[in-house]
Amino acid sequence: MRVAVIVPIFNEEASVADLALQLNRLKDEGAAVVVVDGSSTDFCAPKLRQLGFTVVNAPKMRSRQMNVGAWWAKKTHQPEALVFLHADTLMPPGAIGLIERTLKPDQANQAADHPQWGRFDVALTGKSAIFSLISYLINLRSRLTGIATGDQAIFVRADRFYQMGGFRPIRLMEDVEISKRLRSKSLPVCLRAKVITSSRRWERGGVWRTIWLMWKLRFMYWMGVSADKLAVRYR
Numbered sequence: 614m615r616v617a618v619i620v621p622i623f624n625e626e627a628s629v630a631d632l633a634l635q636l637n638r639l640k641d642e643g644a645a646v647v648v649v650d651g652s653s654t655d656f657c658a659p660k661l662r663q664l665g666f667t668v669v670n671a672p673k674m675r676s677r678q679m680n681v682g683a684w685w686a687k688k689t690h691q692p693e694a695l696v697f698l699h700a701d702t703l704m705p706p707g708a709i710g711l712i713e714r715t716l717k718p719d720q721a722n723q724a725a726d727h728p729q730w731g732r733f734d735v736a737l738t739g740k741s742a743i744f745s746l747i748s749y750l751i752n753l754r755s756r757l758t759g760i761a762t763g764d765q766a767i768f769v770r771a772d773r774f775y776q777m778g779g780f781r782p783i784r785l786m787e788d789v790e791i792s793k794r795l796r797s798k799s800l801p802v803c804l805r806a807k808v809i810t811s812s813r814r815w816e817r818g819g820v821w822r823t824i825w826l827m828w829k830l831r832f833m834y835w836m837g838v839s840a841d842k843l844a845v846r847y848r
Contacts, residue, residue, distance in 0.1 A: 614713040617645040617692035617771075619682035621675045625700045626655035632700055633664050642709035645690040649678040675763070676780040676787035683779055687771070693717070696768040701811040704766055705733070708806065712768045715802050730769035730795045731802030732761035739812035743820055756803050759796040763788040764810040769795065786834050 618639050625632060636646045648666050650658040651673035658668045667689075671681035679697050686692050694716050698704065705711075718727045734752045737744040751762065761767045767788065777794055780787045795801065815823045 614694055614717045615645070615690060615692045616643065616694045616696060616709050616712055617647060617683075617686035617690050618696045618698050618709075619679050619686065620646065620648045620698050620700055621651060621671075621678035621682065622648055622653065622657055622661075622700045623651045623673060624653045624655045624657065626653075626657040626660065628701065629657050629660050631703075633661065633666070635703055636661075636666060638706070639704065639709060642707070644696070644709045645686060645692065647682040647686050647689075649682040649685075651675070651678050674782065674784055676784070677782050679787075680779040680782070683771075683774060687775065692771045694768060695771050695774055696766060697763065698766050699764050699810065701813070702735075702764050702766060703809040705806045705808065708733070708766070708808075711804060711806060715804065716768070716770050728802045729773045729799045730767065731804060732765035732767050733804045733806055733808045735762075735765050736807040736809050737812040737815070738809060739816060741820075744812050744815070747815070747820075747824070752803075755801075759800050760789055760792040761801055764808070766808045767792075773798070783839075785830070789831070789834065 618636075620632075620636070622632075636648070640646055646666060648658070648661055648668045649671050650668055651671055662668050667685075669681060669685050671678040683695055686695065694712055696712060712731075715728055715731055732755065734748075736748045751765075755761055755765065773795070777791075781790050783790065792801070818826070
């Protein structure tokens with residue numbers, strides 16, 4: 614199964630070495646990798662190009678960057694599955710094989726209700742026990758609601774993604790929005806293999822303050838507040 618990994622970046626030079634190691638591992642597992650730079654002002658994109666990675670440009674907005682990467686992959690690799698990976702998220706070894714086995718129908722199961730999309734469990738990098746609790750609650754909430762967040766490495770059958778027009782061009786909640794549309798067709802496969810994602814957002818903003826902010830933003834989005842207005846509050 615042809616799998617393409619789409620990685621939006623913006624000013625990731627400080628972690629470019631770790632990012633390159635992971636992307637090389639994913640390539641070794643058989644994936645095509647497309648990095649999408651959102652007008653960075655550092656040298657992350659040039660360094661990745663020097664290391665041999667495909668880096669395309671897009672306006673600075675994660676939803677648009679991921680769409681550009683997905684359509685670039687369609688043109689150059691004709692993928693059967695797409696993975697949307699944040700630059701600060703580390704996928705587990707063998708992740709590409711897990712995705713292939715999850716999404717590829719076998720001869721005994723060609724039904725339309727075969728899994729169309731999914732995500733991984735997440736573990737935060739912070740050493741405090743509170744980050745283990747946050748990770749557990751994120752994964753539990755996702756299982757109960759069928760909504761995946763971007764740092765859970767959402768993957769989807771490419772034909773489904775292109776058919777639905779990709780991500781909505783919104784500045785925030787693009788992961789929640791596309792999850793709702795995907796969920797209306799089929800529930801996600803919630804893989805228990807864990808991706809490791811940075812806890813810097815919680816550490817920088819304060820754990821409880823960040824938790825309150827995220828829940829408030831999700832509630833406001835559910836109440837109909839536009840993603841653009843929410844993005845201003847988030848920033």
